[in-house]
Amino acid sequence: MAQNRTIDRQYGDPSEATDPIIEMRDAQVTYDDGETFVLDDVSVSIERNEVVGVVGESGSGKSMLASAMLDAIPDPGRLSGEVLYHRPDGTTVDVLELSDEELRQFRWEEVAMVFQGAMSSFNPTMKIGGHFKETLKAHDAHVTEGLEFARELLSDLYLDPDRVLDSYPHELSGGMTQRALIALSLVLEPNVLVMDEPTAALDLLMQRSILMLLQELKEKYDLTMVFITHDLPLVAALADRMAVMYAFDLIEVAPRDRLIGNSGHPYTRALLNSTPNLDAPLEEMRAIEGQSPAPINVPSGCSYAPRCPLATDECRDVDPDFYDTGEGHGTACHRWEEARETIALNFESIDPEATGADSEGGA
Amino acid sequence: MSRPDAYESAGPSDQDDAPLVSMENVEVHFEKEQGLFEFFEEPDVVRAVDGISLDIEENDVLALVGESGCGKSTFGKTSIGLQRPTGGRVRYRGQDIWDAKDGKGDVDIPFDEIRSSLQIIHQDPGSSLNPNQRIVDILSQPIKLTHPDVGLSERRERIYSLLERVGMNPASDFADRYPHQLSGGEKQRVALSRALLMNPDLILADEAISALDVSLRVEMMDLMLDLQDDFDTSFVFISHDLSNARYFAEHGDGRIGVMYLGELVEVGPAEELIENPGHPYTNVLRWATPDLSLDSAGAGEPPMRKIDIPDPVNPPSGCRFHTRCPEAREVCREATPELDGEAGGHQSACFRGDPDHEYWDSPVLED
Numbered sequence: 001m002a003q004n005r006t007i008d009r010q011y012g013d014p015s016e017a018t019d020p021i022i023e024m025r026d027a028q029v030t031y032d033d034g035e036t037f038v039l040d041d042v043s044v045s046i047e048r049n050e051v052v053g054v055v056g057e058s059g060s061g062k063s064m065l066a067s068a069m070l071d072a073i074p075d076p077g078r079l080s081g082e083v084l085y086h087r088p089d090g091t092t093v094d095v096l097e098l099s100d101e102e103l104r105q106f107r108w109e110e111v112a113m114v115f116q117g118a119m120s121s122f123n124p125t126m127k128i129g130g131h132f133k134e135t136l137k138a139h140d141a142h143v144t145e146g147l148e149f150a151r152e153l154l155s156d157l158y159l160d161p162d163r164v165l166d167s168y169p170h171e172l173s174g175g176m177t178q179r180a181l182i183a184l185s186l187v188l189e190p191n192v193l194v195m196d197e198p199t200a201a202l203d204l205l206m207q208r209s210i211l212m213l214l215q216e217l218k219e220k221y222d223l224t225m226v227f228i229t230h231d232l233p234l235v236a237a238l239a240d241r242m243a244v245m246y247a248f249d250l251i252e253v254a255p256r257d258r259l260i261g262n263s264g265h266p267y268t269r270a271l272l273n274s275t276p277n278l279d280a281p282l283e284e285m286r287a288i289e290g291q292s293p294a295p296i297n298v299p300s301g302c303s304y305a306p307r308c309p310l311a312t313d314e315c316r317d318v319d320p321d322f323y324d325t326g327e328g329h330g331t332a333c334h335r336w337e338e339a340r341e342t343i344a345l346n347f348e349s350i351d352p353e354a355t356g357a358d359s360e361g362g363a
Numbered sequence: 364m365s366r367p368d369a370y371e372s373a374g375p376s377d378q379d380d381a382p383l384v385s386m387e388n389v390e391v392h393f394e395k396e397q398g399l400f401e402f403f404e405e406p407d408v409v410r411a412v413d414g415i416s417l418d419i420e421e422n423d424v425l426a427l428v429g430e431s432g433c434g435k436s437t438f439g440k441t442s443i444g445l446q447r448p449t450g451g452r453v454r455y456r457g458q459d460i461w462d463a464k465d466g467k468g469d470v471d472i473p474f475d476e477i478r479s480s481l482q483i484i485h486q487d488p489g490s491s492l493n494p495n496q497r498i499v500d501i502l503s504q505p506i507k508l509t510h511p512d513v514g515l516s517e518r519r520e521r522i523y524s525l526l527e528r529v530g531m532n533p534a535s536d537f538a539d540r541y542p543h544q545l546s547g548g549e550k551q552r553v554a555l556s557r558a559l560l561m562n563p564d565l566i567l568a569d570e571a572i573s574a575l576d577v578s579l580r581v582e583m584m585d586l587m588l589d590l591q592d593d594f595d596t597s598f599v600f601i602s603h604d605l606s607n608a609r610y611f612a613e614h615g616d617g618r619i620g621v622m623y624l625g626e627l628v629e630v631g632p633a634e635e636l637i638e639n640p641g642h643p644y645t646n647v648l649r650w651a652t653p654d655l656s657l658d659s660a661g662a663g664e665p666p667m668r669k670i671d672i673p674d675p676v677n678p679p680s681g682c683r684f685h686t687r688c689p690e691a692r693e694v695c696r697e698a699t700p701e702l703d704g705e706a707g708g709h710q711s712a713c714f715r716g717d718p719d720h721e722y723w724d725s726p727v728l729e730d
Contacts (some may be wrong), residue, residue, distance in 0.1 A: 058576055158670045174431065176671065203431045204604040205651040209670045230577060233653030274581055275653075 007029065014253040014330050016323060017045035020086060021192060021224050022111075025080035029061075036295045038077065039064040040248040046192070048086075051218060051225040053239030055232045057292055059099035061248035062228045068114045068194045069226065070107050071095050085110060086180070086193060111138060112190040117195035118177040122169040124233070128180050129165035132163065132187055139188055147185055151229075153183040156220065157213050175206035179213070194226045199234070207231075211238045233275055237262060241328075242266050247293050247303035255320075264325045267304045269343040302333070308353030310335045310342065381457035381596055382418040383564055384442055384481070389415050390450030391437050395676070399492045411437040413625035414451070418707075419565060423597040423616025426608035426633070428648060429610030430518050430672055434625040439567045439601050443481035455481070463716065479509065480557035486570035488550035492542040497540040498526075498553055505560035525556050528593075529586060548579045553588070559590060565597045580607060588614050605652040621645050624675055624683045627702065639706075641669030643667075643688050682713070685728065690715060692725035 011068045017023070022045065028032060029039035035209055039061050043353075046052055056062040064073065073079045081096040086111070107113070115121055122131060130133060136146035150162035157179040164172065164180055172180065178198060199207040216226055229235050236242065242259045244267065252265040261270055270288045290307035302320050305311040314334055322330040333339060395407035419425055419442065427435045440446040441453060444460040452540040453460045457479045457632045459467075463474040483489040492501055502522045506513055513521075517540075526534035529552040542550055551571060558566050568587065572580045583606065591598060598615065602608045605619075612619045612633035614639055619637070620630040621644060629642040638645050647667045665685040685695035694714065703717065704710035714722035 173671065204605070204653075205430045206649065206670075207601075208651040208653075209665060212665060213670075231653065232577070237653065271577075275577060 002298060006315055011171040011195075011263070014044045014250055016159045017047050019048045020045040020084075020155075020228075021082040022046040022069055023082075024069065024084070025028040025064075025084075025323040027079065027083060029064050029068060029073050029079050030324065031295075034078075037248055038295050039079075040205075041081070041174065042068075042248075042250055044250060044253065046224060046226060047241075048088075049218075049222055049224055050240045051214075051227060051234030051238055052229045053242045054226065054245060055242060056230065056245030058230060060292060061295075062230075062245045063196050064227050064248075066226065067195050068112065069095075069192075070111055070113055071098070071103060072113070074108070099270060100346050105139065106187070108135070108190060109188045110190055111192040111194060111346070112184045113186070113192065113199045114195040116181055116182040117198045118174070119169060124169055126168075127133055127165065128167055128169065128184075129185055132165065135187060135352070141188060149189075150183060150187050153217075154180065156217060157183055159183070174202055176180055178202060179210065182210070182217075186217070186223075189221070190197070191222075192224045194228075195230045197230070198227070199229070206287060207234060208237070211235075232271055232281060235326060244271070248295060249303065249332070251304065252330065252331045254325075254331075255327065258327060258329045262326075262340065264323070264331035264339055265331070265333045266310055266335075266339045266343055267302075268309045268338060269345060273346050292307050302315075304333075310338055370533065372384070375505070378464045379524060381454065382420050383423065383456060385454045385457075386417050386442060386451065387454070388451035389438070389448045389453060391434070391441055392449045395705055409623045409675050410434075411675065412441060412448070412680060413678075415625075415627045416451075417442075417620065417627065417630070419597055421564070422591070422595055424591070424600065424604060424612055424615030425598070426600045426612040426617065427622060428605050428608045429620060429622035430603060430604055432672055432675065433622045433674075435601050436469065436569055436620045438597050438622065439569055440483075442599055443483060443565060444477060445465045445483065445565045449686070451725045464719065479561050479586060480564040481567070482561050482563040483569060484551070484554050484558055484571045488547060489542065489575055491554055491625060492550060494542055494593075494649040497539050497541055498545075501542075502526075502538075502557055502560060505557055509561060510672070522556075523559075525559065526552075529556050530589070548575055551575060551583060555587065555590070559594055559596070562594070563596055563720075565599065567599045569601045570603070571600075573602065573604070581610065584611050584614070587611070591615060604638070605648045609637055621648065624678050626683060626712070628684065628713070629709075629711040630702070631704075635709050639709075641709065641716050642684075642713045643690050644684050647687075691728040693720050693728055694723055694725040696719075696728065722729060 025043045025313045027039055027042045028037065030037055042065060054062050054065060067073050069078060069080055069083060071083065079096065084087065085093040085095055087093065093106065096108065097182065100312055132147060132150045133143055136143045136236050154161040156166055159176060159179055164176065169177055172289050180333050182198065204348055211234065212344065214225065217223060227235050227238060236256060239256050242254060242256050244265065252259065252263060252268050259268065264303065283358055301316040301318055302308070302311070305315040308315065318333045322332050323336055325331045389412055391412040392409055393409040395409060396408050415438060429435045429438060434481055435445055443449050444453060447461055456472060458470065458472040460477055462468050463470045463472060463477060477572065499519065499522055503518055506518050506521060522538060527553045531537045531549060531552055537549070545553065571582045575583055575594065587598065588611070590596070600611045602606065607655040608619050617633065618630055619633050621642065623630050623644050627647050629636060629640065636645065640649060643666065647665065650666050666689050668689060673686055681697050682695040682700050687692040688695065700712045700714050701709045702712045713719045
């Protein structure tokens, strides 16, 4: 836990950025008066106009990371640390200092969030069009113009605006409801879209289609996206940069191709190897042994050490900092070099830069 | 709509040679509920399964894939006699399941026996286990049913050894717990054990691993395949994820069946079907399957023209995929392709498989 970690913790890579839109420093979410940590000193920066994919197992704290960006931690959780939002005009907002009214405006107008389970995000007794109107009114926006924009968004998402706006949520299929929810989240023209498992409970084909549409939306409206999921290969198709969470903290952050082709953390490598892959040899696919720790007894030292095949006494005692492992690639593992050598990946990475770069960087 | 000649060999009269489960031209149509004012109108009919013929052999593995609403669950349930087909026949070792149920004709195999040989594992293990019963009680029921003479201690012994076999060690620790005290993966193991205690010939695993964490899925599939060897069971494995279906079918030395809007559009040995898809829809599913070695360009354009699946109440004419198919031509709208290829081998229902078909002279379909 927090008191066990080394004091001089240098956040090398994940918090460095040239033009950050969101900067999060030492974000910590605690429950039970500080007894339970569900987000443990996370520092990360999101660059303007990039897509960051955050991957983690269930219960790794990835939803907390998303909620922390909007200061929307459900009660009685407490968020400490610093979350800065840089507006396009150059001014900076300290999200945790905002008043309730400012926060209400900040959410949706600057940073919007899409939750999982579109069905429960909509009011079942209100037509989709009603949700758009209500949202526009609540934020003092021009309703007619806003609805015009909503129609454009819906068409961008390959939906028929007339039909969708005039439907109740239950009259649409799961994929259509989810896309309508994405349109609703963008109706106030936010700069950042935070999505927490936006495609869960949909079939793969719809998941991939939504991802493709998000890519198009991102380019058309210059969006920055944070995409949170347990499904590593899914978000790999969209993300520019990927971050892996384990036991309430980030353990590896890297550009997409490097994370997949040249990851340094044994957990990331195990996660990649446990993924059914059309091209991977079947014999080499395997599950990750053991269980991830509960929020009350996170082990001292590296939280992955109990499951890690490479763990040494150092790993059990000292929580690793982020090592700079090359080209914007940060890995919180003492033994990242060894991990790259000894844990083989079971699929062919076709990115030429991702291989053969092992000797670069250093601690 | 039907495909009479696709599976001529189905339904041999000799019971010993009969496949474990044989489905012939199976149709399941649901009528939509009608309101008072629509009383005299024709009801809307959802064609969940429309004319599928398929055999499942002993120790066979069949993985069914398709998007939500394509009818794969309904077809799976029909194959184990949980859903009565509105047309066609389902036979278990040569005995028509629904004739046995209704007592029509000479019943060689009683319905109860058929029912207990065909089992199911549901998607959500949490809601398929009684929350008020301990694991040992949940697992006692199938033994009490099949072996009423077995005493308490022997029953416990069997349950313990099976729990250990499915990887729940120590069994005594788990046996007295309630379902809510187990993790999702453990619950699914209990559901699998419960199905196995009936000593089934065929287990339908309906999205049985979809609710599990990604890292647990491979483990669960391995367990099911291990047990297949031990218990001599066949599996029908339903998934929307082609990579899981491939893993399961290839390890079990089985086939993959691709369904679209109630029809079987392609079926074949796992590797062959993935490497060399004969139907454009199989290609779409391939595109949708997350693949770590995709280049950084990202998802890319999907090999289809529309994102949403058409309404199964009024399925498109001709080839049902023609409204989304990137290769569709005029002829696809008018004529219905049939499953083509060697029975039991790689078959697909697309005109493009035939180099002499009029398809190649037909104009490209415009939206």
